[in-house]
Amino acid sequence: MRNFSLKKNERLRSKNDIDKLFTSGESFVIYPFRIVYKFSDSNSSSKASILISIPKKRFKRAVKRNLLRRRTREAYRLNKDTLLHNLPNNHTLNIAFLYISNELHDYSVIEKKMKELLVRLNKEINLTDTDTKTDKI
Known part of the structure; x- marks a missing residue:
């Protein structure tokens, strides 16, 4: 059964986690998005936490920024199961x-x-997952 909710604990709010994400995370671009991602060892109740950023420099009006944020959040919420299915349980x-x-x-x-x-992102995760398994052997 698919879970279409996006709860508060699935949002990235901790300043510490956000700083770690941007300082040591990996990234790639698929226009119109740039993705920065990082595994953490925290035992959170959610497998993935997200942050959505729409720059004020490009969209001066808050109405447009909020609209894009809502559209992005909705697209993630409806399609996140493709990503969460392959994530290991002990990592966030x-x-x-x-x-x-x-x-x-x-x-x-x-x-x-x-x-x-x-x-x-799923492919990138699987690549890093196989790399860590071969390093341990």
């Missing part, structure tokens, strides 16, 4: 979605790109 994945476009995209475009992002 911290993810930051940074909107880098100057244009206001429709929800259909954002959802399509979110699906691509989650598939690529």
Whole structure:
């Protein structure tokens, strides 16, 4: 059964965790998003915590920033099960979605790109997971 909720504990709020994410996290770009992600060893109740950032420099009006934030959050909420299915139980994945476009995209475009992002992030996680398993052997 799929879980479509996005609870408060799935949001990245700790300043410490956010600083660690941006200082030592890995990243890639799938336009209009830049993704920064990092595994942490915290035993949180959620497998993945997210942060969504829409820059004020590109969108001066809060209405547009809030609209993009809502669209991004909704696209993640509906498609997060593809990512969470393969995560190990003892690790938490911290993810930051940074909107880098100057244009206001429709929800259909954002959802399509979110699906691509989650598939690529899944591949990146599997690559790092196999690397750590081979290092231990």
